[in-house]
Amino acid sequence: MASVVGANTAVTDPTPLLRPPLITGKKRLSQVTEDICSAMERRPGLLWWLAFLAALSALVLGVAAVSYQIATGIGTWGLNTTVGWAFDITNFVFWIGIGHAGTLISAILFLFRQRWRTSVNRSAEAMTLFAVMCAGLFPVIHMGRPWLAYWIFPYPNFRGPLWINFRSPLAWDAFAISTYFLISLTFWYVGLIPDLATIRDRAQPGLRKRIFGWFSLGWNGSYRTWQRYEVVYLLLAGLATPLVVSVHTIVSWDFATSVIPGWHATIFPPYFVAGAIFSGMAMVLTLMIIARKVMHLEDYITGRHIDVMCKLVIVTSGIVALAYGTEFFTAQYSGNQYEQFVFLNRAMGPFAWAYWTMVSCNVLVPLLLWFRRVRANIPAVFVISILVNVGMWFERFVIIVTSLHRDYLPANWANYSPTAIEIATLVGSFGLFFTCFLIFCRILPVIAMAEVKGVLARHGALAAETKEVA
């Protein structure tokens, strides 16, 4: 651990570098390949099995809960006439938010030439895909008749001139999420191609070689291949960048276009996007801290990476905090008693505990990250990253439930408490996410080898050293 804490000064190269290296441990190119690939070629360890078993159990629990709910009715959830959405859409927005970091890291940071992203972009993108899968599940299962979910897509049909409602944010959601998923998947896959070829090359002839051979699309590592690859990657990065902003903007419109006080707010798009990046970064931190420990990737995901991501967390936490404050100000300034009441009710009503959990986790706890010592303390960062995600889940819960449960007509006011089925569904979504992620860790390189090789410190010098030895 000591080497990690002191990672910034660990390199003792005779000729000092302008910047500390991104990858420590004086890796050679072949060493990188070896480090990343051998982990996949070995049998999984006990820790992996335990984690996989836990994730799978959670998934099975979730599947059981969802099956029961679909067979019996939405009534198995704690919803009521007044609170028509709660855990379902909270989970949806939460997972969509998690899914934001991946594209941000791969696309926007790529365009900004942030070279540190190479160590985390692969798993962050995988995380994005799995999170979007989890998220996409909820709009489907929250429907009263999920077997008709395909009706929200405009497709030629024989039910007369029946089309969808293009004015509905839910229809926009369907487009936004499916687009986001497809682009993220493509981007992730294109980025994987050089690494898939590496695995292909290392594999013994057989099924494994054939599968990786098929997916690496005949990659031969030639100058031309690389050149075209880089162009495609750049173009895709450009294509994916607006999606980072658009998806959560559209998700926020689910609320912003409504007439319900607490939902009806113009601040929602930037507020939601910042929140999404905030929670996404926190989730990347959580996963990376686990992965580097379990898969011995301390040299690739260094203290410096964690430090940079912590800084992003601080920034987005600040934006989110500003949004919380602005909401109160807007409500107060509006002179609208319904609007004012909603916010007072959030802070002091029956769901005050949820509100203050949200504020503590999203505003107060991340303040600790201003201290370099905290940012360098991996366990502390780990705990903070988890708390941020708890806070972000509660943010969505607070927005959805507290706005609905006491709206315009006091006669409608109701309370909400989840049933065991809803909690099991939430647990199940985590099960799905981690099951997918653990499988991903086993079959695909968690670090983009090709890209990491490009940022190795003193690459040339090390290569020369190697030659001398040879």
Add this chain to the structure above:
Amino acid sequence: MMTYWKSIEEFEGGPEIRARAETEFEDTPLRITAGPDRRGFLKAAGFAFAGATLSGCRQAPVEKAIPLLRQVEGMSPGRPYYYASTCSGCPAGCGLLTKTRDGRPIKLEGNAEHPLSRGGLCAVGQASILSLYDGLRLKQPLRHGKEARWDEVDAEIAAQFDRIRKEKRAVRILTATIASPTLNAVVRGFVQSFPNAQHIVCDPQSASPILESHQLTHGARILPRYRFDKAEVIVSFDADFLGTWISPVEFTQSYSAGRQPDAKPPRMSHHTQLESRMSVTGSKADRRYRLSPGEVPQVIEQLALRVARRTGAAADWAKDAPVALATKELDELAERLVSARGRSLVVCGLADTGAQVLCNYLNHLLGNYGTTLDVEAPSRQRQGDDRAVARLLEEIAGGKVAALVVPGVNPLADLPGGDVLRRVPLLVSLSPRLDETASVATYVCPDSDPLESWGDTEAVSGIASLMQPAVQTLAQTRPAVETLARWAGGQSAAYDLVRTTWKREIHPRSTGKEDFEAFWRKSLHDGVAAVRPQNTAVKPFDVKAVRPLTPTPAQDLTLVLYSKPSIPDGRHAYNPWLQELPDPVSKCTWDNYACLAPSTAERLKVKEGDVVRLEAGGHSLELPALLQPGQHEKVIAVALGYGRKESARFAGVGPGWLFRRPSLGEKGLVGGNASSFLRFEDGALRYWRSDLRLTDTGKLHPLALTQNHHTLSVPKHLDPGGGSRPIVQETRLVELSNVRRETAADKSEEDLWPRDHPFTGHRWALAVDLSACTGCSACVVACQVENNIPVVGKDEVIRNREMHWLRLDRYYSGDPTAPQVAHQPMMCQQCEHASCETVCPVLATVHSEEGLNQQIYNRCVGTRYCANNCAFKARRFNWFEYAREDRLANLVLNPDVTVRSRGVMEKCTFCVQRIQDAKIEAKRERRALRDGEIQTACQQSCPAQAIVFGDWNDPNSRLSKWMNSLRRYRVLEEINVRPSVGYLKVVRQGETNEGGSRHG
């Protein structure tokens, strides 16, 4: 086959043009193909199937009974037919129209031509149609609880009666109030067929002291007909005349007629209510005082003294004494009454003959007899004689009664000490269900449902109405009148019995000159006949009857037993619609409970939902506590009619799933039966007692309230300072006359944007007069019946998932010890800028050209976004597949309204099926729709006529007039959703012009 060319192009053109012409109308059903195609086959098959079903239908109306139905060839399937009849939900005898479709009754509507109810019908009346299709109704007679045949039972009972006749032993027949001339005649005949028989009348909600007081003051045991429409000042002591007292629909109708703030000049009676608990009537009062029942007689006495002094009558029969009401208030009340002599009305609902005599005296002093109280044509809606009932119970206890016949009452559950009935050697119940009495009876000879039998009623002397069957008996039941006639030795059918009575008793009193046949036909068609009232021997007021009262000592806690408007007595405990109907005041469903004033609860350290044990007179009962603002601090109020055997059926009500909680209480019944706390005192069934002990058991029993927040103000610590919300708006009578004459143009909707919906044809809209609405909830049940709304059970109500499309929001304002109350019917507002419509991703809710917000069930995928985005939360979601397994009960479903499946949204449609029906009818008759032709179910049932539906585009429609009223506002107008429902502000009678127009 010859082919004809239809155009030159076709003739000259190539084969492809001909082919195109041939298939031009391919997708229309008009295309004629050779031989039977699929459609044709299905049509033929469908017709044959429907025909077979119809011809096999046993429930064809009784042919000889209904003249219209002689013309069966004119009766088309799918069209509703209405038969005038009379409601038998209670003895008030409101006029009915039974709506039948394809031979089965599906809805009861008020008969607008009935002079008492004038089209109104209460919740109980609306719900009573379910009784017809009740699977727990007995299907044949029972002997010692085992099924038997009618001929056997008849023979055995006849043999036993013969023996009793020979031995001259006592036979008693215990009935509820019988307003039916025919049944009365039959009972008389039955009684006369025995040497020692007696007819005793017993009402679960007795008015015996009123009858007795009139015996004392007027020399006749009568119940006056109260004319609230003629009263300008109404003072009511503990009489819930808008909720449960005697004839609530009639009284609501006439009360409403006396309160017309928009009339020119405005007519607005002043109503003072003095009561112990918050009743529906109290919630509408202009002045309300809280008096415990023990305090009422003294207050009446002091009031009578003051009125006597002011009217110059003798005032030496009692002395001034301090009473629960301040002297200033008493003086004011007396002054107000005296200023409206002959135009005032004092009513008293207290079961205390002394107090009733004083009440009569007050009305006598004020000259109200002959104006607001009619004793010449008195009411027959209550005839119970508590003294006789008490005597009967003693007789039975003494073993002196050989046989007891009980039609239509359940003394075992309704009367204190009713248990002695088990000692009667021959107990014959005529109950249609296995109630408490029937289950210990020797024989049960089930009465037919009122919708299956002939009958009549003369609820008020001179207003005779007929009951006609709309369907043949569904099981082997027999009308009570036939059964009793048979045991008395006759053999007639109910139809002949009724006709005979009408020929003998009603027709001679008819004012017209037509012969009996014409009179009969007209009465049958109208459902009601106005005839000369029977002569009542009323003597002039006897002042000697007025005596001072002995003051009752102040008590700590008084138990008050009352009736709820939803379940007025235990007869209706079987009815799931009524069990799930929220109480108009407490908003509680599925239970009875101990109502406590909030301050009393604080003093006794009891919280809502805590189970308390009530002990009095050696009886005890455990009930959950409910905090009721506006209740007297020393009163605990408990509803009667609960804890009935029939309510055990609700064990399985509601959707069954993993975490379901039961609808029933610990004893497997809904609520607890409090009738053991009743007692006979001074010859009257006492509905209160002062020897109450209340202890907290420490147990909890969740109550299913449909409203959790009861005011329009937000909790204090969350109040941003906006005051109460302007959801219910109020105005004062003074303000109404002072206000600047606004024109309708002032309220026009100006907008920068072009209108989304031009509404060039009709534009349907609804207006609700909040001042007239009493919260009685008749509309809620009417809507439920009309629109096939499921019952969801107590657990689902606790989870806030009741399905009523129309709900009544009740808000308190002011001091919680004496709050003001406003009732607000709330349903889909059919907004022009509907927030639900824009958010549905699949276009399952769209706007019609006529202003309706339509919900397309089979397109709905159930995202619930529309409900979330509804500012009124008027939408209802099908959380589960609600039970539709009871195939008999399914017969009540309205075939014009889709039964919704799980996972779809639903809501008020403005009764779109009725709109379509009227439009089709108008089109068929080639005429324009007439205003008032379409009545929504809620509007139809409203006894206060507080709801008007119509075309907003028609400037002359009644609706438009209401919409242009100065009182009209729309809820949440400021968020610009533009509701199509207008509300007329509550009009308060304040003497002062203080305060804003907001309710809070």
